[in-house]
Amino acid sequence: MSRLPERAHREQWRYHPLxxxxxxxxxxxAVVAWTLVMGPAVAAPxxxxxxxxxxxxxxxxxxxxxxxxxxxxxxxxxxxxVFLSFPDSPPKLTTRAVEADHFPATSRFFARASYGxxxxxxxxxxxxxxxxGTSYSYGIRRDWADADRARYLRDAVAVADKAVxxxxxxxxxxxxxxxxPGVDSDATKVVNLARPIRADGVSLRRLVTVFEHHPPDxxxxxxxxxxxxxxxxxxxxxxxxxxxDWDTHVGDxxxxxxxxxxxxxxxxxxxxxxxxxGKGQVRCVRHTGAAxxxxxxxxxxxxxxxxxxxxxxxxxxxxxxxxxxxxxxxAGNDARACRRGVLLYEVRADVxxxxxxxxxxxxxxxxxxxxxxxxxxxxxxxxxGVGESFSYDGQDGSTVRxxxxxxxxxxxxxxxxxxxxx
Numbered sequence: 323m324s325r326l327p328e329r330a331h332r333e334q335w336r337y338h339p340l341x342x343x344x345x346x347x348x349x350x351x352a353v354v355a356w357t358l359v360m361g362p363a364v365a366a367p368x369x370x371x372x373x374x375x376x377x378x379x380x381x382x383x384x385x386x387x388x389x390x391x392x393x394x395x396x397x398x399x400x401x402x403x404v405f406l407s408f409p410d411s412p413p414k415l416t417t418r419a420v421e422a423d424h425f426p427a428t429s430r431f432f433a434r435a436s437y438g439x440x441x442x443x444x445x446x447x448x449x450x451x452x453x454x455g456t457s458y459s460y461g462i463r464r465d466w467a468d469a470d471r472a473r474y475l476r477d478a479v480a481v482a483d484k485a486v487x488x489x490x491x492x493x494x495x496x497x498x499x500x501x502x503p504g505v506d507s508d509a510t511k512v513v514n515l516a517r518p519i520r521a522d523g524v525s526l527r528r529l530v531t532v533f534e535h536h537p538p539d540x541x542x543x544x545x546x547x548x549x550x551x552x553x554x555x556x557x558x559x560x561x562x563x564x565x566x567d568w569d570t571h572v573g574d575x576x577x578x579x580x581x582x583x584x585x586x587x588x589x590x591x592x593x594x595x596x597x598x599x600g601k602g603q604v605r606c607v608r609h610t611g612a613a614x615x616x617x618x619x620x621x622x623x624x625x626x627x628x629x630x631x632x633x634x635x636x637x638x639x640x641x642x643x644x645x646x647x648x649x650x651x652x653a654g655n656d657a658r659a660c661r662r663g664v665l666l667y668e669v670r671a672d673v674x675x676x677x678x679x680x681x682x683x684x685x686x687x688x689x690x691x692x693x694x695x696x697x698x699x700x701x702x703x704x705x706x707g708v709g710e711s712f713s714y715d716g717q718d719g720s721t722v723r724x725x726x727x728x729x730x731x732x733x734x735x736x737x738x739x740x741x742x743x744x
Contacts, residue, residue: 372606374642374671381554383679384642384671385595391527392552393492395432395440396597401493401547404482407450408457411502415536417448420497423536424543431544434654435588436598437625442547445491450499451481457504462533464508471513475529479519488522493550495543497532509533510542512549541581553578553592554675571678573701575650575665579680580697587655589680590621590634590648591669599633607637609720613740618664620651620733628732637741639716642672647724649735650705660692663705664726664737666712685712708735 376384388394403425405417425444432442453460454477461470478496488494498505510533518525530546549555556579560566574583576592593599607614616635619627627633635647646667652659666683673679685706690699706712711725720741727736 372608372636372638372644374638374640374644374669377642377672379672379674379679381549381552381675381679382671383554383591383595383669383673385591388595389552392550394597395436395442395551397439398441398443399493400443400445400491401495402486402488402491403444403446403495403497404478404486405447405450405497405499406478406481407452407499408455408502408504409452410456410458410504411499413450413499414501415499417446417450420500420536421446421448423534423538424495424532428543428547431541431586431655432547434624435593436596439598440596442493444495447482447485449485451485453477453481457499457502460504462498462504462509463506466509475513475519475531478531479521479526479529483521486522488526489524493530493547494526495530495532500534500536500538505533507533507535507538510546512546539581541577541586544586545577545581548578548588548592551596553588553595554679555579556678556680557676558678559676567698569698569701572667572680572682573698573704574660574696575667575682575701575704576680583697584692584695584702585622585650585652585656585659587622587650589646589667591646591667591680593621594634603627603633605632605635607635607722607739607741609638609741611742613738615727616737616739617730617734618647618649618737619735620649620653620662622656622659623651623653623733628730628734631734635737635739637716637722637739638718639668639714639720639722640718642670643717644669645714645716645722647737647739651733658695660696660702661705663707663710664724664735665705666714666724668714683712683714685710 373385375386376382403421407413429442432440460474461467512528512530514528518527534542556572556576557568558571569580572579574585576589577586594604617631619631619633621633637645639645646669648665650656650665652662668681670679682701682704684701684704686703691703693699696702706726708726708729714722722741725738727738729735
């Protein structure tokens, strides 16, 4: 089995709470994302007890409300790219070459994923802005020291403020010269600030720090931007010395698990949370003990879908959990998907980022697929095909059986859901 290098799986550490550092506390406070104050709730579609309630878990998958500390990616949203150089390393690349590493690819990813409902506009300040310290002086590395990171952010914002009006943008990318000798590409991350930075009359609550090589990892900025919209890491980071795999939770499905996955399109659950699925595209399957029949259109297909079909089925299985059912059809962002079919996964609102808030259910346990290209072959063939069934035992003691009854010429799939409440 071929495996990707470890740096392909580096996101969980980015959100671990960091120790407060006295030297930086007066400027930034502790970098502890879960201390962000949640604003007034914005009701998610559906609600009514069908979905897990948002909890205090970091990047909670609860869909009962929207955390207003994060911008919601609907309609047009403006982002700015600021390019940072260092006195010990004159840049070899132009800022336009570095911008092209990430855009328009990142904007196109979100346009496809959102069915055109979200348009990310990247604006680049096209000149290298020199940081006051050398690239080595900031100690940039995977597990970055708090004081060094705080100093880097302080200097970067101060330098950028001379060239950028932060009040115009909802997302800020601080892009370091990829050829600077002290830059570690594993330090690419989103930094959430419990105590926001004030600049141009606005509070900067989070910053995307980019240290990618040229060319960068595929989909890396789409993954990081997902964090800026309150999406969690879906992979598992094994403890030191462990031989466990990083991708056991979701495999190739959803780039918040692995940006290298063969099917990186966001889960329909995330599309729902982000506001990309409209009325009628999400159906709640309530416990009645009877069989329910549904027509599902692939969640990774374009905006057009056969009339009367849904893109996501939600079966509540407890106050903090649900079973999600969708179809992945191998279109759009999933053009390289290993298998197509009906994908099932468990959602836990009480489990935080990096600890497994979503688990894909393996429709074909004991087998795998695409061993040479999948990030986790055992889950590459997880979707159910026509005539196949899967039984799931929920957190509330219920048993849900999902059967794929058919597939129509228009691309829709017929799914039968039977539940028995214990």
